[in-house]
Amino acid sequence: MDIEFSHRSLGLKASEIRELLKLTQRPEVISFAGGLPAPELFPIEKINLITTKVLNEQGRQALQYSTTEGYNPLREIIVKERMNKSGVKTAIQNILIVNGSQQALDFSAKLFVNKGDIIICESPSYLGALNAFKAYEPTFLEISMDDDGMNMDELEEALKNHNNVKMIYTIPDFQNPSGKTMSVERRKRIAELSSKYKIPVIEDSPYGELIFEGSPYPCIKSFDKDGYVITLGTFSKTFCPGLRLGWICAHEEILKKYILLKQGSDLQSNTLTQMIAAKFMQEYSLDEHIEKIISVYKKRRDIMLDSMEKYFPKEVTFTYPKGGLFTWVNLREDIDSIDVNVQALKQNVAFVPGASFYPNGGNLNHFRLNYSNMNEERILEGIKRLGNVIKQYY
Numbered sequence: 001m002d003i004e005f006s007h008r009s010l011g012l013k014a015s016e017i018r019e020l021l022k023l024t025q026r027p028e029v030i031s032f033a034g035g036l037p038a039p040e041l042f043p044i045e046k047i048n049l050i051t052t053k054v055l056n057e058q059g060r061q062a063l064q065y066s067t068t069e070g071y072n073p074l075r076e077i078i079v080k081e082r083m084n085k086s087g088v089k090t091a092i093q094n095i096l097i098v099n100g101s102q103q104a105l106d107f108s109a110k111l112f113v114n115k116g117d118i119i120i121c122e123s124p125s126y127l128g129a130l131n132a133f134k135a136y137e138p139t140f141l142e143i144s145m146d147d148d149g150m151n152m153d154e155l156e157e158a159l160k161n162h163n164n165v166k167m168i169y170t171i172p173d174f175q176n177p178s179g180k181t182m183s184v185e186r187r188k189r190i191a192e193l194s195s196k197y198k199i200p201v202i203e204d205s206p207y208g209e210l211i212f213e214g215s216p217y218p219c220i221k222s223f224d225k226d227g228y229v230i231t232l233g234t235f236s237k238t239f240c241p242g243l244r245l246g247w248i249c250a251h252e253e254i255l256k257k258y259i260l261l262k263q264g265s266d267l268q269s270n271t272l273t274q275m276i277a278a279k280f281m282q283e284y285s286l287d288e289h290i291e292k293i294i295s296v297y298k299k300r301r302d303i304m305l306d307s308m309e310k311y312f313p314k315e316v317t318f319t320y321p322k323g324g325l326f327t328w329v330n331l332r333e334d335i336d337s338i339d340v341n342v343q344a345l346k347q348n349v350a351f352v353p354g355a356s357f358y359p360n361g362g363n364l365n366h367f368r369l370n371y372s373n374m375n376e377e378r379i380l381e382g383i384k385r386l387g388n389v390i391k392q393y394y
C-alpha cells in the first residue's frame, strides 16, 4: 500500500506485552506475563444488581452524553475515599475521570512534551507509559533505582544539567515492573525538586492500595506545595480494569488543559460505567473488596517467592515486593532473558523479558513476573518449570 504515515507514528511498535498476551491466552500456558488482576475476584453478581438498578432508576441519564470532567458522585468518592486515604486533600474541581490511567499517560506527554524534549523516568519503567510517550518523540533520561525507589541525587543532577526536561514520570508504589517502593523521604524530595525546577511530576499509582505489609505511604502529591505534582489513579487494580475508569488529580490550571485534551480525544468517559462504579461504591465498601484482593494476592506472592527461593539457582536475585502485582528477577549479566523466555514458552511458561522496560535499550538480563493472575497451584508448577529452564544457564 502506498500511504504516508506521520513521523510520530513511525517509531511506534506493538507492545511486547500485548503481543505476548495473545500467546499466553492458550489455556495450557502458565502466564506470569501480563499485569492482569484475578478475574475470579471481580464482584460480578453485585455489579449485575447495580447495573440493573442504574438502568432502572437513571437509565436515560446513564445512556446519555455527560460532562467531560466526569460523573460528579464518582469524582466526590475519589476525593473523599481514595485521594484522602493517600494523604491528599483535594476537591472535585481537581479531578478528571479518564478511560484508565493509560489515557492520562498519553495526555500527559501530549500536554507537556515537544519533539526532542526530555522525559525523566525510572530505570526500568512501565512499558505501556514508555510506548504512549514515544508517540510524542521525546528523549528519555533514565534515573537509576535502589530499594527506596528513584535516586534523588541523580535526579537533581539531571534537572540541573538539562534545560529541556519537561516531565518526570514515576510509579512510586510497588513499581511496575520492579516491585520497588519509593521511601517517604524521597517522596518529599521529589515534590520539592518539582517545585524548585518547575517541572511536573507524573505520579502514576495504580498499586498503592494493594499493600500486603506495613502501612500505606502518602502520595507524592501530599507533599506538593505549589501544584507541580499530578497524580494518576485507577480502579483497574482495585475493582475491574474492563470498566476503564481512572482519574487525574491536578491543580485546576493544569486540569483545565487535560479537560481540553479529553474533549478533543473522546468527549468524556463512558457515562454508564461511571455510574455503575459510583453506585457500587455507595452501596458496598470498596475497601472491603480491596481487602479480599489483598489476601489472595499476598498468598500468591508468598508462594511465588518461596518457590523461587527453592527452585531458582542461588545466584539469581529478585525483589520482595510488599504489595502490588510484580517481582523483578535479575539474572547473570551475560544471560539474555528473551532467550530464556523462548525456552520457557516451550515449557508453556511465560513472563515479560526486562529489556522492553528500558527506553534506551540494554539490560537484557532481567525479567518481570506477575503473581496476581494464576492460582497458587499454577504458580508453584510454573516456577518449578522456570527454575529448570534457568538452571540450564548456570
Ligand code: PMP
Pocket: 035, 099, 100, 101, 102, 103, 126, 128, 171, 176, 204, 206, 233, 234, 235, 236, 241, 245, 246
Ligand atoms: N500505569 C501503570 C504503572 C500500570 O501498570 C498500568 C496497567 N498495567 C497502567 C498505568 C494503566 O492502567 P489502566 O489504564 O488500566 O488504569
